[in-house]
Amino acid sequence: MLLDCAAMDVTAILDKLNPAQEEAVTSDQRHVLVLAGAGSGKTRVLVHRIVWQVQVENISPHAILAVTFTNKAAREMRERIDQLLGMSLRGMWVGTFHGLAHRLLKAHWRDVGLPENFQILDSDDQLRLVKRVMRALELDEQRWPPRQAQWWINAQKDEGLRSAHIQDSGDVQLATMLRIYREYEASCDRLGVIDFAELLLRALELWRHHPQVLAHYQERFQHVLVDEFQDTNAVQYAWLRLLVGSVCRVTAVGDDDQSIYGWRGAKVENILSYERDFEPTHTVRLEQNYRSTSNILKAANAVIEKNADRLGKKLWTDSGDGEMVALYAAFNEHDEARYIADRLHQWVNDGQRRDEAAILYRSNAQSRVLEAALLQAEIPYRIYGGQRFYERLEIKNALAYLRLMLNVDDDTAFERVINIPARGIGERTQDTIRQTARGANTTLWGACVELIATNGLPGRAKNAVAGFLGLIEDMSLGSDALKLIEQAETAIERSGLIDLYRREKGERGLARVENLEELVAACGNFQPEHAEQPILPQFLDQVALDAGDRQADEDQDAVQLMTLHSAKGLEFPLVFLAGMEENLFPHKMSLDEPGRLEEERRLAYVGITRAMQKLYLTFAECRSIYGSESYNSVSRFVRDIPSDVLEEVRLQNTITRPTSYAAGALSSDLGDDTGFALGQLVCHPMYGEGVILNFEGHGPRARVHVQFEEVGTKILILDSARLSAV
């Protein structure tokens, strides 16, 4: 009976796999390394291998651990397993490295010397703390930028190095960073908080220093699967090696060509070390691509081939050539955005879905102009990344109140909102409170209580502080009997936060109020993992590790905007890569170091391989950056694409114009008989300054398209337009 079942399932599991995928899914070698090119079905292999383990090899889901890098990937993996199985696997651990580390530390907080309710610092909190530490050390913030110190500390932690491990070589730079690091570590310990990197490092040390804990997990997990293996850093790799011990099997899936997180400590070399450290390994290459047309793959291969350090893979497909890769040279970023909006308009007119199209860019700053153009063209869009929901100022303030309601001794939260909204507790008073806390070795709350009792504050300040303490006490009184959503309402109403932002004028205040309302809604929807336990702490923990990137209107048909980094792992029938210019992409910060340039190239490869049917590359000859204009040439990555798959879109055929004009329009490249040139800066008596985008016709009766800074694109008859050169 059981056997029959298994036999049936085998066909279901292996049904849709190609030979290489099947080899990876069914391998009985102890460890498996899958080098999976873009679009070659790596998630499918992972999902099917898990199901294979459970259904064919009879491994309990309880004994399986699957690790990803993003919450999104973790969710997707679960969903796809459920789908394939037709039911939900219980007991299996699926999560991000950070999420799993958090889980371990929650379970073993005593062993790692953390308070039971330790808080997680996001990078913003971390920076605040670094600044505080530096001020205490009386370091000049001009000479030692706090951001740099923060970055340095994180880099050390990613390598597994604590301040005690680092040799002070006498170098001033190093010595200073080290001092900050030491103090920062001490502060974190005192406050009972840990940053992202610390989460991983502490989890590693948990296992290193507590063999019995490690043994427990080694015994439990018989199979570990790691997605995006090229993104693992030194600590994560060490963590895996410890876990694996003597029985556990590992399946790692990755692509060295898609390693784009080197800047935050990821080590592609881990892929190379794998075959040595996880022995014996069965290595499988997935090179057949099921995503893109042949032309798109040719472009991708041509770009990535220029990298020296590669394991070497060449994607191929048995689908047809498909359409050419299109290249559009825009005059400026506005023209670029308008062109993209225009193409999207066409796409929708052709009956295609908007959410099958994506606009990808190198840096978040590029999204503004694109958004404006889409707004104007009335194309719904959804933007990913940028500022995270739970990292917004107003949200963090609201969360801080919630944290205080839970625990008045949460110094990070206390400090954040003691004077927000302003209630007369200024910098001086706060300093006194901090000093008192330090002297009495107590929390800020404790210090306040003491200062009030001993009259250690001037009258006004004392009243203000007492008022704040009273407010928090009132707010938390009986709040644990309330529903989460009511607690959230209490936090934003009674604290005065919502009124503060209601009074804030302009678009911003409005957005903040909306965000707070969205937070309340999120509280209403929150499903706790442990229904019997208090819900608020569970919510706060979840929030710390989840950026809140799921958007409310996820099912609306909207074009997707995101950075190249956040596009990894996704695919779209229609893709625009915007800003294909030198100094922007590759970014000028990456030009000096060959390693960084190679990473940029991989980023380009990731971008190109997101496209299934049609790929547009666009660049702007002139782009405003920090207010001033800069002229860049087309990206080297574009130049690496062979001309037989690249089609340069001729300007005059693609410029936006009312269709009634399109039929009879005759265009001239240069407008040579008009006295003006394409791209020229001109001035109009009413519309102000603009750029000439196109000509139709010749001589004084020619129609000229001008993109004005104030009023957008206008089409004018040359001899009546009274344009002047600028």
Place this chain on the structure above:
DNA sequence: AAGGCAAATGTTTTT
């Protein structure tokens, strides 16, 4: 202590 104004100053990617 708060709020308004001017000046400076910084921007790659993110769990």
Place this chain on the structure above:
DNA sequence: CATTTGCCTT
């Protein structure tokens, strides 16, 4: 260019 920082006034 925007936003944040710092200095100044109330």
